[in-house]
Amino acid sequence: MKLSKFLFGTTIGLAAGLLALYYKRDNTVQAPAKKPNTRVFEDFSAIDLSEFTDHLTLAAADKTALVLEQNDNEYVGEGSLTTPVFDLPQFKNLVASWNALTPKKTSVQVEARINQDGRWSAWHSWGRWSTKTLSASVKQDKEDPLAGIDTDTLTVKAGAGTQAQLRVHLYTGDPQQTPVLKLVAASVKPIHHDLMVDKHAVSVDRVIATPAYSQEIRDPKLAPGICSPTTISMAVNRQNADILPEELALHNFDKTYNGFGNWSFSMAAAGSMGYRAYIAYTSLDGLRRQILAGYPVGVSVQYTNDPDNGELPYVENATGDTTGHLLLVTGFTNLNGVDYVAVNDSYADNNEDAKRLYRLDQFSEAWHSRTAYMIGGNYHGYERLMQPSRETVSLIANDERTAFTVQLADETIAITPDMIKQTDTFDQRTATIAYTLDDGGQFETTAQKHFDYADVDEEGRIKLDLAEIKQVHPDATTLTVYMIRMVAPTLVGTISLTDHND
Missing domain, CATH: 3.90.70.10 (Cysteine proteinases)
Structure with a gap:
C-alpha cells in the first residue's frame, strides 16, 4: 500500500520548514525534498483500518480519533495501530509523543523501531501510560544490537538510523471503557543538519x-x-x-x-x-x-x-x-x-x-x-478536559479549630503522615496538602497565589490553626485547601475565617 494513502489528511513532519504549513492546516501541500525530522500522525480517519490497525475503530464523537472496537456493546481488551514506515534524515536519537485520553482501567503503550542499512531493530517501548494509575517507563529494555531506549529517548547504538515506524497499543480492563488516541509522533536529531546553527530565517520581536x-x-x-x-x-x-x-x-x-x-x-x-x-x-x-x-x-x-x-x-x-x-x-x-x-x-x-x-x-x-x-x-470538542480533575469536600473542624477531617460525601478521607512526608521514592499514596487565603488579591491563575503546605496528625486530620492564621492574615476571609493526590482527583475544601460555623 502506498504511504500517501495513510498520510492523506494527516499532518506531516513539523520540522522548522513545515511549521508554517501546519498552522495553515494546509494538507494538500506536497512535502519538500528535504526529509522532515519530525512526523506527526493525528487524523486517523485517513487510515485503512483493515491494513494498519487491529481491533481499533474511529471514535463516534471524533472521527479523527481512534478507540477500541466493540463487540455486543463491550470494548475488546486490546487493539493496536502500526504506522507505515517513514523516512527520516540520518539520526542517532529518537523521541516519541502521544496524546490520549485514558479513563479508569485503561492505558496506552507506544513503541518504535528503527531501520539501519536495511536492518530493522526490535520494537522498543516507552512503557505503559495512563492518567488513572501510576505510569512507568521500561525498567529493562530489550536486548538489541541496533538500538536501545533509556526512559524517553531511543538511541541508535552504532552508525545511524534512516527510517522509523511507530506502534501504539490501546488497553482496557473495563469492557465499558476505552482509551482515545488523538496523536502519535516521532522526532529525531539529525546528524548532518546542525540544529545549533542559527540561520535566523525567521525574525520576531x-x-x-x-x-x-x-x-x-x-x-x-x-x-x-x-x-x-x-x-x-x-x-x-x-x-x-x-x-x-x-x-x-x-x-x-x-x-x-x-x-x-x-x-x-x-x-x-x-x-x-x-x-x-x-x-x-x-x-x-x-x-x-x-x-x-x-x-x-x-x-x-x-x-x-x-x-x-x-x-x-x-x-x-x-x-x-x-x-x-x-x-x-x-x-x-x-x-x-x-x-x-x-x-x-x-x-x-x-x-x-x-x-x-x-x-x-x-x-x-x-x-x-x-x-x-x-x-x-x-482540540475542538475537548474543552471540558482543560481543567484539573477536582472534587469538593467538607472540612470538619475539631472544637479548637486546629485540625480538620476531610469528608467526601459520606466517606471520611484519612491522610496519613507518610503520604505527605518526604520519602526515598514516591508511590500511589503520595499527596500534597496546599492551602491559600482569599485576602482580596487579584491573580490571573490560581497558581500565582501564595501557597503554604499543611501537615496532618496521627488521626488523619489536616493541621490548621485558624486563630493563628487569622492573626497573621487579618484581612483573609476564606481559606481554600487543595489535597492533591497521585493520579487521583484533587480534593478541594473551603473554610470561612469570618465565623465559626464551618
Whole structure:
C-alpha cells in the first residue's frame, strides 16, 4: 500500500520548514525534498483500518480519533495501530509523543523501531501510560544490537538510523471503557543538519504574556524535581486551564524513573488535558515560528550563572547551576542591539523573578539538547478536559479549630503522615496538602497565589490553626485547601475565617 494513502489528511513532519504549513492546516501541500525530522500522525480517519490497525475503530464523537472496537456493546481488551514506515534524515536519537485520553482501567503503550542499512531493530517501548494509575517507563529494555531506549529517548547504538515506524497499543480492563488516541509522533536529531546553527530565517520581536511560577516555592518534597510539570502548567494556564504545578506533577510521575521529567510522559500529560502536544528536536527558528503562532515553548537546558564554572554553559542573569532543567520560552526581543530570549524560568526564588531575559547566544549554548515541548491549541470538542480533575469536600473542624477531617460525601478521607512526608521514592499514596487565603488579591491563575503546605496528625486530620492564621492574615476571609493526590482527583475544601460555623 502506498504511504500517501495513510498520510492523506494527516499532518506531516513539523520540522522548522513545515511549521508554517501546519498552522495553515494546509494538507494538500506536497512535502519538500528535504526529509522532515519530525512526523506527526493525528487524523486517523485517513487510515485503512483493515491494513494498519487491529481491533481499533474511529471514535463516534471524533472521527479523527481512534478507540477500541466493540463487540455486543463491550470494548475488546486490546487493539493496536502500526504506522507505515517513514523516512527520516540520518539520526542517532529518537523521541516519541502521544496524546490520549485514558479513563479508569485503561492505558496506552507506544513503541518504535528503527531501520539501519536495511536492518530493522526490535520494537522498543516507552512503557505503559495512563492518567488513572501510576505510569512507568521500561525498567529493562530489550536486548538489541541496533538500538536501545533509556526512559524517553531511543538511541541508535552504532552508525545511524534512516527510517522509523511507530506502534501504539490501546488497553482496557473495563469492557465499558476505552482509551482515545488523538496523536502519535516521532522526532529525531539529525546528524548532518546542525540544529545549533542559527540561520535566523525567521525574525520576531514578541513576548507572549504568560503566567510565571517558581518551582522553588512549591511543596518542598516535590520542588527540586518538578521543572517539567511547572513549565507545562505555565504553558496551558496561558490558554484556558487553571492547574497547580503539583497537580500536573502528580499526574506526570514515572514510577521507573522515579521522577517527573520524562519528556514523553510530559507531553502525554498536556495532551490528556485536551492540548495538542508533542516533543520535537528543532532550532531557534523553530522556536521563533512557535512564538509567532502564539505558543510559548518548553525547552531542556543546562547552565551556570558562574562565568568561571568551566563545565556548564554560562548564562548571565540565570539563577544558579543546573545540569538538566526545563524552562518556558515566551518570546524574543532586542535591547540596545543585543538579542534576547524571554523566558519563564521556574528555577527562580519566587514567581515574580521567574520572568527573565537571557542573551540569545548564551541561551543557545545552554539549549544544547535542542528538544522542545510543542504545546499547541485546544482540540475542538475537548474543552471540558482543560481543567484539573477536582472534587469538593467538607472540612470538619475539631472544637479548637486546629485540625480538620476531610469528608467526601459520606466517606471520611484519612491522610496519613507518610503520604505527605518526604520519602526515598514516591508511590500511589503520595499527596500534597496546599492551602491559600482569599485576602482580596487579584491573580490571573490560581497558581500565582501564595501557597503554604499543611501537615496532618496521627488521626488523619489536616493541621490548621485558624486563630493563628487569622492573626497573621487579618484581612483573609476564606481559606481554600487543595489535597492533591497521585493520579487521583484533587480534593478541594473551603473554610470561612469570618465565623465559626464551618
